[in-house]
Amino acid sequence: EVQLLESGGGLVQPGGSLRLSCAASGFIFSDYAMSWVRQAPGKGLEWVSTVSHSGGSTFYTDSVKGRFTICRDNSKNTLYLQMDSLRAEDTAIFYCAKGRGLRDSNSDMDSWGQGILVSVSS
Amino acid sequence: EIVLTQSPATLSLSPGERATLSCRASQSVSSYLAWYQQKPGQAPRLLIYDASNRATGIPVRFSGSGSGTDFTLTISSLEPEDFALYYCQQRSNWPLTFGGGTKVEIK
Numbered sequence: 001e002v003q004l005l006e007s008g009g010g011l012v013q014p015g016g017s018l019r020l021s022c023a024a025s026g027f028i029f030s031d032y033a034m035s036w037v038r039q040a041p042g043k044g045l046e047w048v049s050t051v052s053h054s055g056g057s058t059f060y061t062d063s064v065k066g067r068f069t070i071c072r073d074n075s076k077n078t079l080y081l082q083m084d085s086l087r088a089e090d091t092a093i094f095y096c097a098k099g100r101g102l103r104d105s106n107s108d109m110d111s112w113g114q115g116i117l118v119s120v121s122s
Numbered sequence: 123e124i125v126l127t128q129s130p131a132t133l134s135l136s137p138g139e140r141a142t143l144s145c146r147a148s149q150s151v152s153s154y155l156a157w158y159q160q161k162p163g164q165a166p167r168l169l170i171y172d173a174s175n176r177a178t179g180i181p182v183r184f185s186g187s188g189s190g191t192d193f194t195l196t197i198s199s200l201e202p203e204d205f206a207l208y209y210c211q212q213r214s215n216w217p218l219t220f221g222g223g224t225k226v227e228i229k
Contacts, residue, residue, distance in 0.1 A: 035218075037166075044209065044220060044221075044222050044223045045158075045160075045166060045209050045211075045220040045223075046220065047211075047217060047218040047219065047220065050218070059216050059217070059218075060217075061217045062217070095165055095166070100168065100171060100177075106154070106213045106214075106216070106218075107213060108156035108168060108171045108172075108211060108213055109156075109166075109168060109211075110168045110171075110177060110178070111168075112165035112166055112167070113165065114165055115165055
């Protein structure tokens with residue numbers, strides 16, 4: 001059974017930093033792209049970032065480019081999202097999600113974590 | 123950026139009725155379109171991928187169709203657990219984008 005467990009969220013002041021982690025199990029982690037998707041309170045889903053199965057390619061939505069960094073450690077089956085220069089509009093539940101296609105970065109997402117709340121406020 | 127427009131925003135139906143949800147893309151996404159279901163307080167769940175393929179464990183009452191710019195998710199006979207939010211998502215081009223969602227509520 002695929003399991004994705006996010007950690008590292010919380011309350012941070014504008015301009016601050018957080019690092020989210022997602023511990024994966026139940027599948028061959030190094031074979032699948034991984035993504036972060038967020039959902040602001042009462043709003044819809046927004047794709048944030050994807051990292052390829054090998055970690056060699058990364059993709060970001062424009063609003064986080066230069067502020068967020070996605071990476072993965074395939075030896076630890078863990079996905080990360082380093083978030084710097086946080087803004088109030090980054091407040092959201094952040095979901096870790098597994099790509100469906102084998103070694104396919106452009107993928108829909110067939111397994112999701114339970115989500116973790118990031119609040120940016122002074 | 124490919125914009126996905128979902129309609130209607132809200133669909134009010136009774137259990138046993140047929141639900142038809144629409145997703146329109148601002149440019150062709152070929153068949154690279156997925157549908158997700160989200161219930162309050164829960165993570166999204168993949169229902170349909172590549173326009174018409176049911177994901178693992180998804181009941182046959184859920185079906186998807188379409189290609190290019192116009193897509194449909196059909197729930198043939200609504201069960202009580204189907205009342206939820208539904209999102210479409212394209213994977214044709216970066217950035218990946220989601221539609222704004224359709225809420226299926228009990229009439």
